[in-house]
Amino acid sequence: DDAECEARLLAAKHALGQRCVILGHHYQRDEVFRHADLTGDSLKLSREAAQSEAEYIVFCGVHFMAEVADILSRPEQIAILPDLAAGCSMADMANLKAVERCWRELAEVIDPDQCVTPVTYINSAADLKAFCGRHNGTVCTSSNARKILEWSFDQREKVLFFPDQHLGRNTGYRMGLPLDQMVTWDFTQPRGGLTVEQIKNARIILWKGFCSVHQMFRPEQIDRFLERHPDTQVIAHPECSFEVCEKAQYIGSTEYILKTIREAEPNTRWLVGTELNMVNRLADEVRPHGKAVHFMSPTVCMCSTMFRTDPQHLLWVLENLAAGNVVNRIKVNDGDAHAARLALNRMLQVT
Ligand code: 13P
Ligand code: SF4
Numbered sequence: 001d002d003a004e005c006e007a008r009l010l011a012a013k014h015a016l017g018q019r020c021v022i023l024g025h026h027y028q029r030d031e032v033f034r035h036a037d038l039t040g041d042s043l044k045l046s047r048e049a050a051q052s053e054a055e056y057i058v059f060c061g062v063h064f065m066a067e068v069a070d071i072l073s074r075p076e077q078i079a080i081l082p083d084l085a086a087g088c089s090m091a092d093m094a095n096l097k098a099v100e101r102c103w104r105e106l107a108e109v110i111d112p113d114q115c116v117t118p119v120t121y122i123n124s125a126a127d128l129k130a131f132c133g134r135h136n137g138t139v140c141t142s143s144n145a146r147k148i149l150e151w152s153f154d155q156r157e158k159v160l161f162f163p164d165q166h167l168g169r170n171t172g173y174r175m176g177l178p179l180d181q182m183v184t185w186d187f188t189q190p191r192g193g194l195t196v197e198q199i200k201n202a203r204i205i206l207w208k209g210f211c212s213v214h215q216m217f218r219p220e221q222i223d224r225f226l227e228r229h230p231d232t233q234v235i236a237h238p239e240c241s242f243e244v245c246e247k248a249q250y251i252g253s254t255e256y257i258l259k260t261i262r263e264a265e266p267n268t269r270w271l272v273g274t275e276l277n278m279v280n281r282l283a284d285e286v287r288p289h290g291k292a293v294h295f296m297s298p299t300v301c302m303c304s305t306m307f308r309t310d311p312q313h314l315l316w317v318l319e320n321l322a323a324g325n326v327v328n329r330i331k332v333n334d335g336d337a338h339a340a341r342l343a344l345n346r347m348l349q350v351t
Pocket of ligand 1: 026040041042043088123141142143239252253254255
């Protein structure tokens, strides 16, 4: 039962001591999140993984996060994902074959190796980070996207940004790029469904991927809420649509959203567009300070793959480690890990 699982989790953690560090993303459910030694957004957690001295890095998050932990840690350290089925549907919207096809099709119009910096959102498979490493590109997260785009435009005139169109468009727009210079590459169409002129004029070519959780938030939901509570401040994750971000006063990563509301004046009201587990936890935390935190959507939308990691999977992993068995290791092949590390280290140096 739950109490027994909790007691065994604490015992297994105690037995492993400093040999094991548990990293927890903000979208994890409470029963898992409270066992994390370190919590954060994707950028903070990748830095933690890179700096960790622990033998085992247990990542309560999704697959690409554990891959990053493996790539950035030392070869003898072991990255573990408690449930191997915890993927990210957005990350799955781009794959190496399709991105290589895009690069070849761009080469029919421009010379991509001369004029395009490929930038992958950290929510992507390791072989795509490796692609960016090999083509003088880099990686970004939701908290450093602007700095990374600025760096990218210092290198070359255009950016190919994948997989999340919204993060790319929302960031580019706030840097002053006009919408018609940010074109969407529909990877189901020949040449992305774009004309030669569109490709030549584009500053950012946006892969047509999106987060199925954040696309549930709609601008009408904000309008309806503001009719009832005009005193509300709206804050959204940049994976939300352009229309939602246009109505938000604040846009940023999970860590930014937490910090902004924690540091806000008491007796303020917030409408938040990001994952439900985090919003509920934040609402409970700040309620005693008179701050009201509301979830943007009237329907439940949470990240079902983040939710896959439950206390039972975490317990199974920790008890096995304590008994000397490594289970659910995430190991990126050496070739991809080397090239992906180049791209990730460029990101960490820039931000
Ligand atoms: P951040 O925590 O980096 O803002 O990312 C959110 C997310 O969707 C992780 O998959
Ligand atoms: Fe992927 Fe969206 Fe879940 Fe983040 S919230 S892990 S982007 S599906």
